[in-house]
Amino acid sequence: MTLTVAEADAILALKKETAKRMEWLLKPNKSGARWYQYDTACKIDNEIREDVYFRATWRGEYPVTINERTIWKSEYIACGIFASANRIFSIDYSDSFHSNKSNTGLPYAGQKIRGVHIHKWTEYKDKYAEPLQLTNISLEAIINELSIRSNTIITNGFVSPPSEQFPLF
Structure with missing residues (x-):
């Protein structure tokens, strides 16, 4: 199912609440890093909607060791x-680049975006990003910013994922 921009905007405008409290689950991966994910359906008008969900x-x-x-x-x-299956709005943070297509006619067309950025549903689906300036770049700050911009309440508030500890030597 492909959404129109108007349909995506209408979903974002609705007041939403996550159906589950925040609980981080270890996400399987092939790298040595530990990835965690929180995934839940959203409630709209007190009805759980399996087709609208929040994912972090x-x-x-x-650390990665290369040539000692x-x-x-x-x-x-x-x-x-x-x-x-459509990501209609997201805030992402990474030190790798997101590359926008050059032929979109949108403000950041053809540019590479690094750091915190927003993906908002456009006629190009979720492939277009714009930079976002935040004074605090942390998981909690980004989730809170997403909650405000997407009209979504996180049930019982933010909970940190498990802490990571690495050997010193």
């Missing part, structure tokens, strides 16, 4: 509101 994915900083040198991979955050 987080990976903390982690240790480098730290930076934190990764992706939080979004989905309608069926």
Whole structure:
């Protein structure tokens, strides 16, 4: 099912609440890093809607050893509101680049965006991003910003994922 921009905007405008309290589950992956995810349907008008959901994915900083040198991979955050399989709004943070297509006619067309950025549903689906300036770049701050911009309440508020501890040597 492909949404129109108007349909996506209408879903974002609705008051939503997550159906479950925040609980981070370990997400299987092939890298040495630990990825965590919180995924829940949303309630709209007190009705749980399985077709509208909130998802947050987080990976903390982690060390990688290359040629006996240790480098730290930076934190990764992706939080979004989905309608069926469509990511209609998200705030992401990564030190890798997001590349926008050049032929969209949108303000950041053809540009590479790095750091905190917003994906909002357009006629190009979720592939277009714009930079977002936040004074606090943390998982909690990004989830709170997404909650405000998407009109979504997190049941029982923010809960941190499990802390990561790495050996010193």
